[in-house]
Amino acid sequence: MQQQAQIALDNNWLQQARSVVTGRTPPPGFPQPGAYIDEEPHMRVAPSMDAGDRRIGATVCCRQPLVVALDNVLSVAECEQLIRVGEQKLQRSMVLDMQDGSEVPSTVRTSRGAWLPEDADALLPIVNRRLAQLTGWPQENGEDLHLLNYSVGGEYKPHHDYFPFTEAGSQVHLARGGQRTATLIVYLNDVEEGGATVFPKLGLSLQPRRGHAVYFEYTNSLNQVNPLCLHGGSPVVSGEKWIVTKWYHQEPFEA
Numbered sequence: 001m002q003q004q005a006q007i008a009l010d011n012n013w014l015q016q017a018r019s020v021v022t023g024r025t026p027p028p029g030f031p032q033p034g035a036y037i038d039e040e041p042h043m044r045v046a047p048s049m050d051a052g053d054r055r056i057g058a059t060v061c062c063r064q065p066l067v068v069a070l071d072n073v074l075s076v077a078e079c080e081q082l083i084r085v086g087e088q089k090l091q092r093s094m095v096l097d098m099q100d101g102s103e104v105p106s107t108v109r110t111s112r113g114a115w116l117p118e119d120a121d122a123l124l125p126i127v128n129r130r131l132a133q134l135t136g137w138p139q140e141n142g143e144d145l146h147l148l149n150y151s152v153g154g155e156y157k158p159h160h161d162y163f164p165f166t167e168a169g170s171q172v173h174l175a176r177g178g179q180r181t182a183t184l185i186v187y188l189n190d191v192e193e194g195g196a197t198v199f200p201k202l203g204l205s206l207q208p209r210r211g212h213a214v215y216f217e218y219t220n221s222l223n224q225v226n227p228l229c230l231h232g233g234s235p236v237v238s239g240e241k242w243i244v245t246k247w248y249h250q251e252p253f254e255a
């Protein structure tokens with residue numbers, strides 16, 4: 001009896017949620033009570049995927065939420081070139097202040113970062129096109145690639161890439177293309193020791209390998225976000241770590 005009432009409540013909520021969802025993006029800040037509802041993943045995963053100018057191998061690490069390990073995303077020369085393009089511009093990494101949405105120096109993220117705008121180098125349009133084809137997200141829904149460099153001890157403590165709907169500071173970011181939906185992290189070098197990308201709630205850990213990548217999805221069509229996608233970059237023990245991250249949004253992203 002108790003259980004039936006619960007189901008009726010959930011269905012009712014789902015109905016309400018669907019009725020407000022018009023087109024692809026629900027109203028900004030639409031509150032999402034209840035558990036995350038799994039949907040068909042956005043990325044069409046196959047063991048060997050056509051990314052336009054090369055084939056990329058994919059291994060599903062987790063189905064719900066979708067986490068995929070990818071190999072051969074960038075060549076050795078491309079990894080080196082992306083580091084060269086961005087290394088002059090590296091700055092101490094920032095995080096969002098959840099009160100006002102401004103960027104503040106982070107203790108959660110001890111790394112240096114730089115944005116790689118599309119016009120920074122002839123390689124960027126090639127890579128952006130390839131990643132869009134691979135993931136199925138329109139290229140314009142992606143932010144510019146973001147380069148990160150961690151030295152020994154550098155880490156990115158477990159966090160979510162989405163903007164919490166309830167935080168005032170998220171609103172300015174949600175206004176630029178809606179919620180983030182998916183993340184692709186490409187490893188630009190092998191890390192001697194440490195530096196794995198970890199998903200503590202999924203029991204997953206991926207060791208950086210040059211040219212390989214990890215991709216994951218965390219927002220559904222009801223505008224809910226999946227807390228199981230908590231992830232972080234564990235501390236580098238020896239060597240250093242270079243990555244580029246691509247964040248995709250529900251709608252075209254306005255820089």
Ligand SMILES: O=C(O)CCC(=O)C(=O)O
Binds near residue numbers: 185245
């Ligand atoms: O360094 C990592 O492995 C994780 C990076 C990350 O979470 C991000 O760039 O959003």
Ligand SMILES: [Fe+2]
Binds near residue numbers: 159160161183231
């Ligand atoms: Fe992240």
